[in-house]
Amino acid sequence: MAATTDQIETTAHSRQDPLDGTAIRADFPVLNGPTGDRPRLVFLDSAASSQKPQVVIDALTDYYERYNANIHRGVYQISELATERFEEARRKVARFLNARSPRECIFVRNATEALNLVAQSWGRANIAAGDLIVFSTMEHHSNIVPWQILAEEKGASLGHIRIDAAGRLDQEHFDELLAREPKLVAVTHVSNSLGTVNPLKEMIARAHAAGAIVVIDGAQSAPHLAIDVQDLDCDFLAISGHKMCGPMGAGVLYGKRSLLDAMPPFLGGGSMIRKVELERSTWADVPAKFEAGTPAVGDAIALGVAIDYLTDLGMDRIWEHEREIVAYALNRLREIPNVTIFGPQEAGERSGVVSFAVGEVHPHDVAAILDEGNVAVRAGHHCTQPLMRALDVVATTRASFYLYNDREDVDRLIEGIYRVNGVFGDTTSRTGTGGPCREKWDARTFEDDAP
Numbered sequence: 001m002a003a004t005t006d007q008i009e010t011t012a013h014s015r016q017d018p019l020d021g022t023a024i025r026a027d028f029p030v031l032n033g034p035t036g037d038r039p040r041l042v043f044l045d046s047a048a049s050s051q052k053p054q055v056v057i058d059a060l061t062d063y064y065e066r067y068n069a070n071i072h073r074g075v076y077q078i079s080e081l082a083t084e085r086f087e088e089a090r091r092k093v094a095r096f097l098n099a100r101s102p103r104e105c106i107f108v109r110n111a112t113e114a115l116n117l118v119a120q121s122w123g124r125a126n127i128a129a130g131d132l133i134v135f136s137t138m139e140h141h142s143n144i145v146p147w148q149i150l151a152e153e154k155g156a157s158l159g160h161i162r163i164d165a166a167g168r169l170d171q172e173h174f175d176e177l178l179a180r181e182p183k184l185v186a187v188t189h190v191s192n193s194l195g196t197v198n199p200l201k202e203m204i205a206r207a208h209a210a211g212a213i214v215v216i217d218g219a220q221s222a223p224h225l226a227i228d229v230q231d232l233d234c235d236f237l238a239i240s241g242h243k244m245c246g247p248m249g250a251g252v253l254y255g256k257r258s259l260l261d262a263m264p265p266f267l268g269g270g271s272m273i274r275k276v277e278l279e280r281s282t283w284a285d286v287p288a289k290f291e292a293g294t295p296a297v298g299d300a301i302a303l304g305v306a307i308d309y310l311t312d313l314g315m316d317r318i319w320e321h322e323r324e325i326v327a328y329a330l331n332r333l334r335e336i337p338n339v340t341i342f343g344p345q346e347a348g349e350r351s352g353v354v355s356f357a358v359g360e361v362h363p364h365d366v367a368a369i370l371d372e373g374n375v376a377v378r379a380g381h382h383c384t385q386p387l388m389r390a391l392d393v394v395a396t397t398r399a400s401f402y403l404y405n406d407r408e409d410v411d412r413l414i415e416g417i418y419r420v421n422g423v424f425g426d427t428t429s430r431t432g433t434g435g436p437c438r439e440k441w442d443a444r445t446f447e448d449d450a451p
């Protein structure tokens with residue numbers, strides 16, 4: 001029987017400690033499906049989008065088969081049920097993030113939409129000519145472009161926190177930028193390209209002391225570690241459901257109630273109004289004020305089920321599981337002399353993301369050869385072009401691990417890299433130090449990234 005939001009069963013993994021990636025894969029049809037004459041799929045691109053467990057797929061099917069209806073308007077039974085389940089999902093999100101109230105959690109499509117909402121609503125109301133907006137060099141384009149659009153429109157200026165040679169945010173440079181009293185600081189919790197976990201709590205406290213509000217891009221942290229927005233004291237946090245076992249189409253913007261209440265709407269239309277007259281309208285209370293039009297009802301409900309699934313396994317155990325795999329992956333990658341690993345070198349300092357170069361082989365060639373062995377990785381700039389420029393590379397190959405990966409997956413990755421070297425020849429000898437990228441990486445001063 002299909003799982004619904006109120007009947008998710010305790011999974012077979014509940015009492016396992018630590019997590020067992022092989023057993024968890026049994027919950028994910030894509031990872032278990034037939035692969036013809038290819039070996040089992042090793043999925044190492046969860047930073048782009050995670051796979052979905054059967055319970056999440058069932059929750060979607062259940063919604064469309066049993067109670068598909070628009071919400072907040074029908075007086076008939078299935079509309080009421082859909083509304084109840086949608087609002088229940090909001091409560092689950094609030095508990096997951098430890099928000100003070102579900103009203104602080106707005107359903108959007110994804111992290112990109114959440115960040116644009118803040119830029120367009122809070123930003124247009126609060127940013128003026130000459131104001132400073134700060135973000136970091138390691139941001140995903142979703143946490144860069146909305147601020148550029150806003151700054152352009154308002155005549156505001158931009159400051160970019162530099163990164164150091166190990167791929168961490170340069171905290172001294174951050175303090176220099178804070179001394180210029182920015183109005184807003186936007187920073188990622190975890191880098192999608194380097195895996196760096198940023199020391200947010202103290203950065204947020206410093207930003208607040210300087211008078212800034214703080215927007216956190218949680219797209220790469222919410223799937224992997226326990227987030228407590230009250231403890232962090234961030235003003236806004238953006239997450240994408242599809243990276244955390246949920247369906248495409250449901251993300252969340254968390255915002256402090258006092259800020260959300262004071263903000264103008266982002267999109268206008270149905271559901272977000274209190275009263276509409278021909279000349280003017282008034283707005284509904286949050287969260288409805290920011291949820292114009294028909295939302296992705298089934299997706300939001302299924303995101304609630306994904307949150308149940310993750311919570312049931314335990315976010316702390318998921319984090320520990322990934323630590324173990326990443327430590328193993330870093331060690332095994334270091335066995336290969338022409339592999340350069342970007343970002344912090346210790347597993348404890350990074351999430352499940354490992355970007356690397358194989359000698360001078362183009363990342364797309366690396367990914368294509370890995371795919372021949374049914375190992376799925378991503379190659380490219382990962383929507384972090386300014387970061388690639390700081391690294392002095394055009395692209396990297398990126399393996400990103402999640403709860404369903406294990407050491408065997410790492411071994412398959414390593415086998416594939418040896419195959420790359422077999423095809424292209426080991427390029428180590430050209431530099432003798434682990435490839436040209438590392439030399440450039442070490443020599444980089446990053447001065448040209450100064451605002």
Ligand code: 7TS
Nearest residue numbers: 047048110111112140142192219220240
């Ligand atoms: N922020 C970060 C840190 C991300 O990694 C991503 C997506 C986004 C924002 C945007 O998320 P979306 O759901 O709105 O698209 N990152 C990636 C990636 O690393 N590969 O593909 C998408």
